[in-house]
Amino acid sequence: MLLLLLFLIPALAAQPKSVAVSVRNLSGREVMVYWLSPSGERVPQTPKPTKHGSSASINSYEGHRFEVRGTDAHEKCDMWASMGECKKNPRYMLKSCAGACGGGGRATFAVADVEEFLTVDRDWSVSRESFALRARRLLERIFDECGDESCGCAAPQIDQFLAEKVSEVELEIRISGAPPSLVVEPPSCDARACIDEVVSAADHLDRAAKELRKGTKEKAERLRNESCAVPERPTTFQDHPNVSLWWEGRRVRDLFHYSFMPEARISMVEDFVTADECREMMARARPRLQRATHAHDGDLTHVSEARDAQQATVTLPAVQARTISLANFLSNYSLPSDGQEALMAIQYTRGQQYMLHCDGSCDGTPFLSGGRLATVLMYCQNADEGGATTFPNAGVHVSPALYSAVYFHFRHPTTNLTEAWHTEHSGCPVLSGEKWVITHWLRAGVSKEQPASRFSPFGGPNN
Numbered sequence: 001m002l003l004l005l006l007f008l009i010p011a012l013a014a015q016p017k018s019v020a021v022s023v024r025n026l027s028g029r030e031v032m033v034y035w036l037s038p039s040g041e042r043v044p045q046t047p048k049p050t051k052h053g054s055s056a057s058i059n060s061y062e063g064h065r066f067e068v069r070g071t072d073a074h075e076k077c078d079m080w081a082s083m084g085e086c087k088k089n090p091r092y093m094l095k096s097c098a099g100a101c102g103g104g105g106r107a108t109f110a111v112a113d114v115e116e117f118l119t120v121d122r123d124w125s126v127s128r129e130s131f132a133l134r135a136r137r138l139l140e141r142i143f144d145e146c147g148d149e150s151c152g153c154a155a156p157q158i159d160q161f162l163a164e165k166v167s168e169v170e171l172e173i174r175i176s177g178a179p180p181s182l183v184v185e186p187p188s189c190d191a192r193a194c195i196d197e198v199v200s201a202a203d204h205l206d207r208a209a210k211e212l213r214k215g216t217k218e219k220a221e222r223l224r225n226e227s228c229a230v231p232e233r234p235t236t237f238q239d240h241p242n243v244s245l246w247w248e249g250r251r252v253r254d255l256f257h258y259s260f261m262p263e264a265r266i267s268m269v270e271d272f273v274t275a276d277e278c279r280e281m282m283a284r285a286r287p288r289l290q291r292a293t294h295a296h297d298g299d300l301t302h303v304s305e306a307r308d309a310q311q312a313t314v315t316l317p318a319v320q321a322r323t324i325s326l327a328n329f330l331s332n333y334s335l336p337s338d339g340q341e342a343l344m345a346i347q348y349t350r351g352q353q354y355m356l357h358c359d360g361s362c363d364g365t366p367f368l369s370g371g372r373l374a375t376v377l378m379y380c381q382n383a384d385e386g387g388a389t390t391f392p393n394a395g396v397h398v399s400p401a402l403y404s405a406v407y408f409h410f411r412h413p414t415t416n417l418t419e420a421w422h423t424e425h426s427g428c429p430v431l432s433g434e435k436w437v438i439t440h441w442l443r444a445g446v447s448k449e450q451p452a453s454r455f456s457p458f459g460g461p462n463n
């Protein structure tokens with residue numbers, strides 16, 4: 001039965017579905033779990049506080065945000081805190097209204113679109129429960145419900161649970177080109193034996209996925225360095241020689257075959273910006289450039305970015321409107337123009353580069369509202385040597401053409417899943433001269449009221 005899983009692709013509904021979330025409190029104190037409403041209200045999720053060591057169960061929807069924090073002794077604590085009482089009257093407030101004053105610490109998280117078991121630890125970090133432990137809990141519940149009919153009744157649910165991880169492993173196997181080494185035996189019919197076998201299979205799959213990811217990451221880095229090492233390498237166009245696509249009088253060329261992978265389109269648009277616009281954006285950015293040596297590790301630990309360059313935000317409405325219009329033309333996203341990030345001007349001098357990274361989430365996990373899902377990269381000044389952009393997992397290399405733009409998106413048009421790794425990319429080291437790009441990282445789920453600054457680039461709240 002489990003052997004069949006290798007050919008199962010989980011179908012994900014585009015509709016928002018209710019998601020069960022269990023929040024285990026290991027913070028060392030009594031807490032309340034609050035839903036953070038879009039208007040900024042804090043709505044308690046349980047009638048009573050959750051003690052240290054116990055769990056709160058909530059039902060929510062993908063992208064909804066929650067806060068976990070210490071309890072307050074008085075219902076007016078929030079109001080008093082907003083009036084500045086934490087500072088004026090610290091002795092009472094920090095004891096009785098520690099939650100409202102932030103003294104007891106707090107944790108926030110956004111709901112993904114799968115059932116999750118979250119743990120809030122003593123340092124208020126939120127961890128997502130291991131796959132094997134989730135398997136054990138699920139199987140115990142299934143066998144409780146299935147009773148004597150356990151074997152036939154449990155099978156489809158086990159298949160469904162493991163399918164997600166199996167496809168993650170399959171994907172890594174595909175990217176790495178490693179021969180499949182996954183052998184999964186059909187589990188026993190006896191409940192206890194079955195639970196142990198499936199938990200061990202879950203653990204095995206999880207480890208295999210992690211191990212393979214490490215390998216594919218190393219491979220991507222090797223390919224990237226090989227690509228960067230040939231600075232004269234031309235752009236790898238993959239479009240049909242006899243078919244041209246035009247957008248607003250500009251030629252669009254495909255760099256990656258989006259027809260069989262619509263979630264990872266990579267295209268190039270000639271003459272996307274004018275020399276005047278580039279001059280203007282660079283001139284505005286120049287006096288405000290700041291050295292960026294390292295950005296953060298996001299929520300998802302395997303997504304990290306590191307750049308060695310100078311950068312500054314700039315606003316130029318005509319260019320911003322154009323990037324959104326292009327994105328909407330090359331995708332079916334209908335991105336809003338309100339609430340988007342400003343443009344980012346990035347200057348690289350000799351030796352500087354941008355290591356392999358995804359601009360948002362590009363690891364096949366569900367897209368979270370507010371996150372980035374597309375990028376428009378405009379080449380405003382080319383290095384004399386070096387400074388290409390490479391997408392090693394897609395086999396795409398871009399030798400920048402002045403004033404052109406590279407467009408790529410990384411969310412599937414219908415399933416709401418982010419694409420897996422093909423849009424991971426990097427800026428090769430500049431060997432001589434100076435390179436300037438203007439990047440527009442585009443978001444979905446933002447608005448005037450809920451602008452990009454409220455969300456992490458990976459979606460969910462910006463902590």
Ligand SMILES: O=C(O)CCC(=O)C(=O)O
Binds near residue numbers: 377387
């Ligand atoms: O400079 C490049 O070629 C890449 C820049 C980039 O990846 C970004 O701005 O996100």
Ligand SMILES: [Fe+2]
Binds near residue numbers: 357358359425
């Ligand atoms: Fe990037």
